[in-house]
Amino acid sequence: MVQPEGKTLNINSEIGILKSVMLHRPGTELERITPEHLSEVLFEDIPWLSRMRQEHDSFAGELKSRGVEVLYVEELLKDVFKIDDVRDKILADVLEESETCDKPVKDFLYDFLKEKSVDEFAEFLIGGISKEDIRAFKKEKSLSDFIKEDHYFYINPLPNLYFMRDPAVVIGEGIAIGSMRTPIRKRESLFLRLIYDNHQIFDDIRKEPYYSQDYPYSVEGGDVLVLSEDTLAVGCSQRTGVAGIEMLADRLLKKDTHIKKLLVIQIPKVRAYMHLDTVFTMVDYDKFTIYPGILDRINVITVEKNQTGRLCYKQEKNLETGLKKHLKLDWVSLIPSGGIDPIIAAREQWNDSTNTFAIAPARVMAYGRNEVSNKVLRKNGIDVIELEASELVRGRGGPRCMSMPLYRESI
């Protein structure tokens, strides 16, 4: 767990050799998705869980076979649920946030869940609790039993948990916990906060997170790219807004971090590219892949702090010049995902062609189904490790979305 130099967290780039990563193996939460609630739970389709797990296991296997330590969030959660206070607090919070529970149901669920083993407790908190799940156990009727509604859950399942990128992001040797835009994902960042605050693997390095799940302005990890030790790219997107970016900038551009500037990249607020990393990822020191359909629709602004500590802003001419300037490069290459045909590019972007996950400079993981994009990457000197993704793709996220890097070798 503890990596060279005695550190547990070290992320100074998007491309340094990956040593440790957090994932979530898809579980029963995905079997709770119903057709009428697809958009509310941020899916377009209903995945086939057993196939999805096979695909996810191969993803994890590819990482492990290259010497990457894979930590599973569900296991870390179970470890912290062994602490009574943590378990009581999360249970109270989860029941409090439920809009379908009346008071007797809350009381019932509190007792019901408190008695469960740590494994079952974690399973319920990730997989949710439906009215059906407890019908046989709950003897006394209360108002909610008479209410007919189309919402089946007392505790919502978390089908997006396998997109580990979004609820928290490691920056340098610290962490920013996401404040999630949509209600269905809020518990995910609460879990990450619990793990960071309580798990022993963080005991020696724990400090105040750079961002917190309870801040009022949303910031999600899919919008944050650590371009270099001192520069972040942050998407201003459907999920991360200006107020969140300013708050993050204010907190990061302090003396105790290495971050000196944020390159804010504004992208259209549409479902197909809900986060910056669905249209733009870094694949090498000076190479990035970008969805070409977005190039003339982005706006790039640099945020820095002046001597008096105030945030100041500078409009950049375009992405290329902004990247060159801040990464101190004479040349950068923007590799068009899907190539030059706009139809292919749009289709492959939808299936996460641009959401590559670098495990070393010029070596990325990508979904094999995006044949043209992968060919273009290879032509540009990038080694592509292809993953099967008939089912993983249905939640609209690729290898980068599914991973939360904890430690990369510095470059």
Ligand SMILES: NC(=[NH2+])NCCC[C@H](N)C(=O)O
């Ligand atoms: N980093 C990412 N691009 N994550 C993708 C998240 C997909 C997920 N279904 C959502 O809409 O929230």
